[in-house]
Amino acid sequence: MNSILAIVFGIMFGFILQRVGALEYKNILKTLRLIDMRIAKFMFLSIGVSALGLFPLRAMGLIRLQLIDFNLVGTLIGGLIFGVGFALSGYCPGTSIGAWAEGKKDAGFVILGGIFGVLGFTIVQGSIGGTLEKFNYGRMMLGDFFALNDLVLAAVYAIAIILIVYAVEKIEVNLKQKKSQGIDC
Amino acid sequence: MEGKWPWVKAAIALGVLNIIIFFSAHTLGTTTFYAQTTGYITSFFFPNWFSGSVWTQGTCGGDTTLSVGWQWLFVLGLFIGALVANRTSKPRIEKENIPPMWVERFGDNPKLRYTVAFIGGFLLLFGARLAGGCTSSHVISGMSQMAVSGIVFGMAVFASGIPTALLLYRGGKTR
Numbered sequence: 001m002n003s004i005l006a007i008v009f010g011i012m013f014g015f016i017l018q019r020v021g022a023l024e025y026k027n028i029l030k031t032l033r034l035i036d037m038r039i040a041k042f043m044f045l046s047i048g049v050s051a052l053g054l055f056p057l058r059a060m061g062l063i064r065l066q067l068i069d070f071n072l073v074g075t076l077i078g079g080l081i082f083g084v085g086f087a088l089s090g091y092c093p094g095t096s097i098g099a100w101a102e103g104k105k106d107a108g109f110v111i112l113g114g115i116f117g118v119l120g121f122t123i124v125q126g127s128i129g130g131t132l133e134k135f136n137y138g139r140m141m142l143g144d145f146f147a148l149n150d151l152v153l154a155a156v157y158a159i160a161i162i163l164i165v166y167a168v169e170k171i172e173v174n175l176k177q178k179k180s181q182g183i184d185c
Numbered sequence: 186m187e188g189k190w191p192w193v194k195a196a197i198a199l200g201v202l203n204i205i206i207f208f209s210a211h212t213l214g215t216t217t218f219y220a221q222t223t224g225y226i227t228s229f230f231f232p233n234w235f236s237g238s239v240w241t242q243g244t245c246g247g248d249t250t251l252s253v254g255w256q257w258l259f260v261l262g263l264f265i266g267a268l269v270a271n272r273t274s275k276p277r278i279e280k281e282n283i284p285p286m287w288v289e290r291f292g293d294n295p296k297l298r299y300t301v302a303f304i305g306g307f308l309l310l311f312g313a314r315l316a317g318g319c320t321s322s323h324v325i326s327g328m329s330q331m332a333v334s335g336i337v338f339g340m341a342v343f344a345s346g347i348p349t350a351l352l353l354y355r356g357g358k359t360r
Contacts, residue, residue, distance in 0.1 A: 020192055106282060
């Protein structure tokens with residue numbers, strides 16, 4: 001049952017990613033080049049929507065959080081390396097699978113590179129793993145820093161994210177209007 | 186079936202899907218799939234190189250042994266879902282091996298694009314394993330839980346991704 005659910009959820013995820021255009025190199029690069037923030041707006045709005053739902057459900061005891069450890073060095077350096085790979089490939093680990101399914105050959109090379117990337121990490125893991133573990137702060141979330149009820153904090157957090165997305169959208173619409181009116185900006 | 190969805194509609198769909206997944210006590214994520222797949226391939230050719238537990242250590246899947254687990258099947262589903270969405274798109278999507286935006290900037294030499302794609306993929310997964318997750322698990326799933334790891338990862342990705350993309354296309358056509 002759980003296996004079937006995994007596949008069904010995956011199908012829904014892949015379908016959404018394709019429909020929003022996240023499987024396209026040009027949309028990722030347009031976001032990273034700050035030309036068209038469509039994919040960033042999509043990602044961050046979904047985060048806001050999720051947060052608004054997750055925390056009330058958690059307060060009702062229906063779900064539990066599934067946090068990933070925060071490692072000051074690992075998370076930060078890993079993210080920075082990931083970002084360079086993101087810009088070079090135009091895909092992320094998930095979207096390269098979906099783009100490959102669509103028949104995009106370059107996405108296949110991203111996946112192949114990814115397999116070697118895991119191998120590369122596993123090879124160095126033995127020698128850096130111990131040092132890295134010193135920077136592990138465990139499962140941390142914003143609620144650990146604020147003397148606020150998690151529900152209130154989540155609402156503030158989610159609304160802040162949604163407002164930022166809305167502001168980005170407004171700015172983009174304004175810029176487009178100015179461009180179409182022929183005003184230099 | 187229609188073609189492209191507006192981003193608001195897609196974001197709400199993904200937000201709801203992300204919440205539903207929590208009811209199964211699993212999380213959205215794809216790094217574990219790569220870890221498991223690489224583990225299987227490597228141990229097929231070199232059975233004694235690494236022990237089975239190193240592959241998925243520290244991933245969002247949380248498995249301690251090498252197995253085709255929940256996350257692997259989730260990514261299998263992702264593949265199927267993207268395929269179905271592609272085939273049901275109207276008008277039909279033209280297959281492209283090299284993105285037109287890339288061709289405009291760097292030419293249509295497939296070797297160059299595939300090499301950069303390979304290097305990009307290597308960095309993506311090296312970084313994701315180091316950070317313990319990727320865009321799905323750290324950003325979509327992690328940030329929606331207000332996870333510090335997700336917020337730091339998300340900021341780091343854009344902090345290096347934006348300058349890299351701008352440098353790549355510096356001096357090129359804007360669109």
